[in-house]
Amino acid sequence: MKINLHDILKRDFGFTSFRPGQEEILRHLFANQNTLAILPTGGGKTLLYQMYGAVTHQRVVIVSPLISLMFDQVSRLQYLGSKRVVALTSALDFQEKAIILSRLNQYQFIYVSPEMLANEQVFQKIKSLKIGLFVVDEAHCISEWGPDFRPDYLNLGKVRQNLGRPLTLMMTATATDVVKADIINHMNFDSADVQQVVLPVNRPNIFLSAKVLANQQEKDRELIDLVSKLHGPGIIYFSSKSKAEEAAVNLAVKTGRQVMAYHGGMDNQTRFHIQQQFMDGNLDIVCATSAFGMGIDKDDIRFVIHYHLPANIQSYVQEIGRCGRDQKPSLAVLLYEPNDRYLQMNLIANTIPERNILKYLFQHPKALTNDDQFRVVKYYHDNGYSLDQTMGIFEHSRQRRITELGAMVQYVYQDGCRRDDLLKYFNERVSATLKNKEFCCDHDIDFWNNWQSFNEKYLNQSLKSAKSKPKSWQEVIDKLFLLKN
Amino acid sequence: MELSILLLIFGSPTQFRRVKAIKNTLRGRRTVSNLYWALQYGMLDFVDSLHGVSFEEDSAALKQLKNDGLVETDDDFRFRLTSKGVKKQLDFQSQLLPLKNLAVGSRYDVAKFMHRFTFAVQIVSEYSYSNNKYYPQSINYFEDQLLKRWFIQNKRHQLPQQFHDLLNDFLSGLGDNQLADAFTQSLVGHDFSGLTGEQVAAAEHTHATIVQLQWLQLYGMLLQELLKLPKDNPLLQLTFGLDKPVVAKSAEETFDLFVKQGSGDFKTIAQQRGIKLTTVYEHLLEMAIMSPINAFPYQSLIAPDLWKRLADNSPEDVGEWSFADASKVFPHLAFFEFRLFQIYRSKLADEN
Numbered sequence: 042m043k044i045n046l047h048d049i050l051k052r053d054f055g056f057t058s059f060r061p062g063q064e065e066i067l068r069h070l071f072a073n074q075n076t077l078a079i080l081p082t083g084g085g086k087t088l089l090y091q092m093y094g095a096v097t098h099q100r101v102v103i104v105s106p107l108i109s110l111m112f113d114q115v116s117r118l119q120y121l122g123s124k125r126v127v128a129l130t131s132a133l134d135f136q137e138k139a140i141i142l143s144r145l146n147q148y149q150f151i152y153v154s155p156e157m158l159a160n161e162q163v164f165q166k167i168k169s170l171k172i173g174l175f176v177v178d179e180a181h182c183i184s185e186w187g188p189d190f191r192p193d194y195l196n197l198g199k200v201r202q203n204l205g206r207p208l209t210l211m212m213t214a215t216a217t218d219v220v221k222a223d224i225i226n227h228m229n230f231d232s233a234d235v236q237q238v239v240l241p242v243n244r245p246n247i248f249l250s251a252k253v254l255a256n257q258q259e260k261d262r263e264l265i266d267l268v269s270k271l272h273g274p275g276i277i278y279f280s281s282k283s284k285a286e287e288a289a290v291n292l293a294v295k296t297g298r299q300v301m302a303y304h305g306g307m308d309n310q311t312r313f314h315i316q317q318q319f320m321d322g323n324l325d326i327v328c329a330t331s332a333f334g335m336g337i338d339k340d341d342i343r344f345v346i347h348y349h350l351p352a353n354i355q356s357y358v359q360e361i362g363r364c365g366r367d368q369k370p371s372l373a374v375l376l377y378e379p380n381d382r383y384l385q386m387n388l389i390a391n392t393i394p395e396r397n398i399l400k401y402l403f404q405h406p407k408a409l410t411n412d413d414q415f416r417v418v419k420y421y422h423d424n425g426y427s428l429d430q431t432m433g434i435f436e437h438s439r440q441r442r443i444t445e446l447g448a449m450v451q452y453v454y455q456d457g458c459r460r461d462d463l464l465k466y467f468n469e470r471v472s473a474t475l476k477n478k479e480f481c482c483d484h485d486i487d488f489w490n491n492w493q494s495f496n497e498k499y500l501n502q503s504l505k506s507a508k509s510k511p512k513s514w515q516e517v518i519d520k521l522f523l524l525k526n
Numbered sequence: 527m528e529l530s531i532l533l534l535i536f537g538s539p540t541q542f543r544r545v546k547a548i549k550n551t552l553r554g555r556r557t558v559s560n561l562y563w564a565l566q567y568g569m570l571d572f573v574d575s576l577h578g579v580s581f582e583e584d585s586a587a588l589k590q591l592k593n594d595g596l597v598e599t600d601d602d603f604r605f606r607l608t609s610k611g612v613k614k615q616l617d618f619q620s621q622l623l624p625l626k627n628l629a630v631g632s633r634y635d636v637a638k639f640m641h642r643f644t645f646a647v648q649i650v651s652e653y654s655y656s657n658n659k660y661y662p663q664s665i666n667y668f669e670d671q672l673l674k675r676w677f678i679q680n681k682r683h684q685l686p687q688q689f690h691d692l693l694n695d696f697l698s699g700l701g702d703n704q705l706a707d708a709f710t711q712s713l714v715g716h717d718f719s720g721l722t723g724e725q726v727a728a729a730e731h732t733h734a735t736i737v738q739l740q741w742l743q744l745y746g747m748l749l750q751e752l753l754k755l756p757k758d759n760p761l762l763q764l765t766f767g768l769d770k771p772v773v774a775k776s777a778e779e780t781f782d783l784f785v786k787q788g789s790g791d792f793k794t795i796a797q798q799r800g801i802k803l804t805t806v807y808e809h810l811l812e813m814a815i816m817s818p819i820n821a822f823p824y825q826s827l828i829a830p831d832l833w834k835r836l837a838d839n840s841p842e843d844v845g846e847w848s849f850a851d852a853s854k855v856f857p858h859l860a861f862f863e864f865r866l867f868q869i870y871r872s873k874l875a876d877e878n
Contacts, residue, residue, distance in 0.1 A: 055659075112664065115664070116661050116662065116664060117661075119661070119662055120659060120660060120661050120662075121659070122658065122659065127667075133667065136668075137666065137667040137668060140667070140668075141667060301722070301725075309641075309663075309665070310641065310644070310663070310712075310722075311722045311723070311724075313663045313714065314714065314719060314720050314721065314722045314725075315722060316661070317661070317714055317719035317720070318719040318720075318721075320661075320719070321717065321718075321719045323719055510718075511718065512707070513703070513707060514693075514697050514703065514706040514707050514709065514710040515694075517707075517710035517711075517713065517718065518689075518690055518693045518694060518697070518710060519690075520715075520716075520717070520718055521647065521651040521654075521689075521690075521713065521715040521716065521718055522650065522651060522654045522686040522687070522689055522690040522715075523654040523655050523686065523716070524654070524686055524687055524690060525686075
């Protein structure tokens with residue numbers, strides 16, 4: 042079958058050109074080749090399987106790890122024009138699940154969490170359908186060496202086999218060589234059988250900077266200063282919902298800008314309003330938690346500030362990747378004060394169960410049945426690991442996280458090129474000749490004494506922010522409904 | 527929502543009221559105890575009107591009100607409004623529609639209607655601009671399917687014009703531009719992203735809780751308007767499946783069996799229904815509380831001489847008469863009879 046991908050892209054999706062890597066991946070898929078794609082955040086992963094489904098009219102099953110992410114993806118797919126989309130997650134109640142399963146053959150795009158796929162009833166239902174493409178999103182979750190290890194991902198190789206080995210696309214935004222090898226291995230592929238399309242992690246249009254402050258008060262002052270003056274829409278990341286909310290109120294009062302918090306603890310309607318306002322350019326800045334990403338594309342985000350340190354370099358690269366998707370100059374700022382490290386250390390301590398809890402759970406495995414937080418423990422218990430072995434795995438995981446956090450802190454104190462430091466984790470290098478020293482990181486230029494002129498020179502005001510909003514109820518209803526006569 | 531605001535709205539300057547009972551009444555915890563206190567506080571119409579809403583801790587809310595001099599408390603987590611509290615109550619009430627509009631939530635799932643209606647507005651708004659590239663505000667699987675079907679069935683019926691007319695009539699009929707503005711900010715549509723409750727509150731210099739209550743009242747009113755529409759009107763379909771039973775189905779079944787049986791043999795009722803004997807009592811008390819005074823056979827459940835003796839010995843405020851105190855006078859008194867008597871007297875007092 043000869044397919045003109047560019048024509049379809051234009052006709053069905055309204056885009057004039059592919060983003061880097063997209064065409065190559067699609068060509069592999071249309072040649073029936075299993076593919077591992079490492080595409081940066083915002084690289085257009087959704088379009089890949091949507092286009093495959095649109096051209097072949099076949100069913101696509103997408104394994105995705107997070108409920109919030111899945112809902113965002115369903116929403117995005119609907120936005121891009123596919124309406125036969127459904128998500129099978131633990132958020133469904135019994136009735137919803139039963140109805141969806143009974144009508145599953147009506148859907149072309151089926152999102153499913155790995156835990157749902159482990160459910161025999163769900164698996165059998167999916168197995169009874171003809172699957173054109175099996176997509177493993179956030180495939181790095183399969184690797185015990187990756188930061189987001191999800192034990193249920195380890196079953197996906199077996200699941201794929203039991204589904205009759207459908208054509209498979211494995212995708213992630215960032216993966217080290219070890220993680221890439223793990224993905225291929227756990228999915229039961231030989232590396233020779235898998236086409237790999239690896240796009241550079243480097244985003245040359247994002248300027249990298251970090252600043253060490255003496256304490257939180259100083260950090261708050263710096264944040265207010267930056268937010269008051271930096272142009273364009275921006276995201277500020279926090280490690281807690283309460284801090285994100287507190288900062289949003291404080292920043293709105295002190296900077297006069299339109300700032301709102303945005304996190305998973307908010308009710309759906311509030312979150313939807315904020316999301317729409319941000320998309321429409323009516324909000325300047327969103328204070329978000331790192332655990333809750335924006336699933337919706339906004340191309341013109343000019344800056345990402347980290348008020349709190351992320352847990353590792355991979356997460357950092359993903360989060361700063363949300364700015365500058367329009368390829369225009371953008372800015373990543375990491376603000377750090379020494380206590381931030383302990384905040385992350387506490388988070389690590391809280392996510393690794395203590396020995397006495399593990400011991401109790403191994404003695405009372407019924408307690409593991411439905412508790413989400415013990416899913417990892419359950420996996421090891423059910424797969425015959427002893428208490429000591431499991432304890433050893435958790436200890437190993439704790440050590441790894443501490444090492445990763447150490448690397449993140451090292452990035453803050455880095456006195457060489459920040460870009461080189463970030464990229465070395467992905468075995469990537471930018472040659473000296475290709476590097477733009479004027480626009481790389483705060484090692485090469487005196488950014489912190491000149492950030493205001495940097496702001497004026499590089500960060501363009503978004504055109505969207507100038508829109509006037511209808512205010513009175515009459516104006517609103519006139520605006521909402523375009524009447525034909 | 528802020529519990530302290532709701533306590534002020536539903537507080538009284540003359541009667542000490544229990545924080546937990548007010549909160550649980552609004553949240554729809556239908557224990558006989560909660561319903562009984564809802565009856566005493568004149569809140570039966572509001573049972574479950576704030577279904578699914580989360581509140582802060584009782585003690586924190588009460589402490590804040592006390593610190594602000596708005597209430598006085600006794601040891602029992604009960605409070606009474608001070609004169610300053612009454613002033614604040616009037617201030618809040620002036621920002622709201624009459625409270626009966628919140629009571630709609632007791633009979634219909636107004637919050638669900640609000641989500642459904644705003645989603646319908648988004649769909650119709652984008653449709654009027656011939657735009658199908660937008661992020662839909664998904665609710666849940668069933669609601670999404672309902673709206674999808676509704677839209678496909680009705681899109682040829684000039685929905686944009688119908689929605690425009692409906693909202694124009696409804697909002698101009700309010701006679702209050704501030705409330706009408708607040709209502710429209712709850713909507714989302716083509717190139718219009720509305721405001722969150724917090725944002726509206728900041729603009730109006732009020733509390734987000736007040737805005738959320740305004741929205742529930744306005745959507746309750748709108749729902750009642752839609753329910754009056756002729757059967758073939760497509761907007762009526764947006765009200766399907768929202769009604770809630772006033773009494774629990776199980777209590778109604780017990781009561782029906784009791785009436786049918788006519789002998790007052792509770793043990794048999796319990797056996798036939800497969801429930802505990804104490805549950806039979808609870809169901810009958812729930813029915814007594816939720817039914818009009820003439821629709822419940824009080825006299826057949828309390829012997830005439832006991833009735834007379836209770837009436838002769840009850841204190842003026844029969845609602846607050848404790849079972850422990852009554853038992854001192856009537857050592858063999860059953861709680862069921864005692865509570866029924868209280869319910870009857872409270873209902874009688876309300877009617878007079």
